[in-house]
Amino acid sequence: MAEPIHPEFAPISLDELTRFEGAVAITAGPQGELNAPTRRLDRITQGIVTRFVSSEPHSKLKPGDCHIIAPPPGLSAESLVVCKVDSRPTPNDVRKAGARIAKAAGKKSLLLVPGAYVDPAEMAFGAVLRRYRFDRYKTDPTKETGELRVMTSAPEKADARYRDKRAAAEGVYLTRDLVNEPANVIGTVAFADRLRELTSIGLDVSILDETRMEELGMRALLGVGQGSESPSFLVTLEWKGGGDEAPLAVVGKGVVFDTGGISIKPAANMEEMTTDMGGAAVVAGLMKTLAMRRARANVVGVVGLVENMPDGRAQRPGDIVKSMKGDTIEVINTDAEGRLVLADALWYTQERFSPAGIIDLATLTGAIIIGLGHEAAGVFSNDDGFCKAFLDSAKTETEGAWRMPVGGGYEKLIKSGKADIKNTGGRPAGSITAAQFLLRFIGKETPWIHLDIAGVNNLKTDSDFAPKGATGWGVLTIDRLVRQRFESGADD
Numbered sequence: 104m105a106e107p108i109h110p111e112f113a114p115i116s117l118d119e120l121t122r123f124e125g126a127v128a129i130t131a132g133p134q135g136e137l138n139a140p141t142r143r144l145d146r147i148t149q150g151i152v153t154r155f156v157s158s159e160p161h162s163k164l165k166p167g168d169c170h171i172i173a174p175p176p177g178l179s180a181e182s183l184v185v186c187k188v189d190s191r192p193t194p195n196d197v198r199k200a201g202a203r204i205a206k207a208a209g210k211k212s213l214l215l216v217p218g219a220y221v222d223p224a225e226m227a228f229g230a231v232l233r234r235y236r237f238d239r240y241k242t243d244p245t246k247e248t249g250e251l252r253v254m255t256s257a258p259e260k261a262d263a264r265y266r267d268k269r270a271a272a273e274g275v276y277l278t279r280d281l282v283n284e285p286a287n288v289i290g291t292v293a294f295a296d297r298l299r300e301l302t303s304i305g306l307d308v309s310i311l312d313e314t315r316m317e318e319l320g321m322r323a324l325l326g327v328g329q330g331s332e333s334p335s336f337l338v339t340l341e342w343k344g345g346g347d348e349a350p351l352a353v354v355g356k357g358v359v360f361d362t363g364g365i366s367i368k369p370a371a372n373m374e375e376m377t378t379d380m381g382g383a384a385v386v387a388g389l390m391k392t393l394a395m396r397r398a399r400a401n402v403v404g405v406v407g408l409v410e411n412m413p414d415g416r417a418q419r420p421g422d423i424v425k426s427m428k429g430d431t432i433e434v435i436n437t438d439a440e441g442r443l444v445l446a447d448a449l450w451y452t453q454e455r456f457s458p459a460g461i462i463d464l465a466t467l468t469g470a471i472i473i474g475l476g477h478e479a480a481g482v483f484s485n486d487d488g489f490c491k492a493f494l495d496s497a498k499t500e501t502e503g504a505w506r507m508p509v510g511g512g513y514e515k516l517i518k519s520g521k522a523d524i525k526n527t528g529g530r531p532a533g534s535i536t537a538a539q540f541l542l543r544f545i546g547k548e549t550p551w552i553h554l555d556i557a558g559v560n561n562l563k564t565d566s567d568f569a570p571k572g573a574t575g576w577g578v579l580t581i582d583r584l585v586r587q588r589f590e591s592g593a594d595d
């Protein structure tokens with residue numbers, strides 16, 4: 104698995120600046136303002152920094168844009184990265200600048216020299232998120248990513264501020280790894296094993312196998328996995344950092360591969376369905392983050408792990424299954440499997456934990472990509488206050504999220520002639536009818552948010568904080584939500 108390379112915060116030293124090999128990165132204000140260490144760096148480089156920041160090309164840069172001077176005169180470094188930042192940048196501007204610098208520096212060892220009003224911990228965090236790579240299957244001996252050092256007048260303070268960010272980076276890396284790994288490497292058994300390993304950081308992990316789920320009546324979930332050679336599991340991860348209050352529950356769809364089943368998908372792009380466990384991966388990453396930063400809250404993660412395969416024993420279109428709740432479901436399309444998995448996972452979570460709120464995450468519908476593209480996840484909720492708190496957190500973390508409706512006339516679209524409900528409502532409002540299906544498995548009193556992350560979980564292009572592939576969308580937003588709504592006496 105890819106381990107984050109965390110920053111070392113060091114005091115300002117001209118000697119180190121001069122001798123550092125790799126990339127040295129500095130920030131400059133909109134008018135080319137430099138701080139004391141960068142002014143000294145300017146002298147060592149015979150004025151190349153001031154020449155650049157007072158030039159036309161610098162005036163044309165937008166905040167966050169970087170310019171590379173290579174090789175820089177007077178330094179041992181291979182390159183000097185100059186990053187333009189606003190005079191009073193927001194935390195997110197700073198995080199983004201760190202990420203842009205990391206992208207510009209590639210795998211080189213990196214020395215950050217943040218300017219005035221630039222939080223070194225925040226900038227380092229952006230760089231760490233962006234330095235993620237998934238290259239373990241490249242057999243060419245590729246260069247390892249180098250160290251990350253950050254020069255600051257108050258290294259201890261920066262180190263303390265980085266503490267929770269370290270936990271967040273670890274969580275995001277875990278989520279991305281789980282999503283990026285192919286299904287022959289992380290199937291249901293290996294996924295459950297990875298989750299079991301999280302006991303070492305203080306999570307209580309329990310795993311229900313098929314026999315136990317059969318006893319509990321989880322035929323909706325089990326029906327999805329019955330065509331696969333890999334066994335289905337329901338895994339719960341508990342973090343008890345609070346008092347005796349009811350927990351927040353976070354539930355994830357963990358389809359390790361989605362062929363569509365008997366309603367098989369076309370060949371084009373089917374390989375992307377290795378990422379159909381993205382919801383479960385966010386749950387795993389979030390729980391890791393909460394445990395590592397010893398969050399003062401009770402949070403339980405639940406994931407349904409299945410593989411959706413076509414087979415002689417696979418579920419058929421037209422089958423009618425009974426959920427743990429007792430509601431019967433007509434399976435119109437075996438490719439609408441995520442909601443079947445979540446139906447039982449959600450009901451089980453409420454029966455066992457009586458949570459104060461539930462958030463589920465799932466790569467649930469292609470329709471959400473048609474609606475919102477890759478910019479925002481679809482947000483569905485039965486509780487305006489809870490939903491607003493979530494959207495505020497997402498905004499602060501700049502993870503795209505957009506609320507969609509449930510209720511009203513949408514319910515009738517999933518009525519079944521033969522059973523209580525059917526698992527698809529046809530093409531119109533495909534993401535909404537999927538959410539509507541889930542809502543049926545939420546108790547009247549339970550505040551609930553459903554996140555359809557099909558468009559944001561995995562990207563074909565680089566994004567601000569990740570190279571192409573898994574993004575880890577959701578870990579930072581839900582971590583923030585936990586901090587702000589479920590932790591007592593926590594600061595930001």
Ligand code: BES
Pocket residue numbers: 361363375379436438439440441466467468469470527528533557558
């Ligand atoms: N896993 C897919 C949704 C998906 C599509 C995720 C693209 C990521 C990228 C889901 O199980 C699915 O197949 N949904 C169907 C539902 C339909 C049959 C009602 C879809 O969206 O086509």
Ligand code: MN
Pocket residue numbers: 361363437438439440441
């Ligand atoms: Mn499907």
Ligand code: ZN
Pocket residue numbers: 358361379438440441466467
């Ligand atoms: Zn799916």
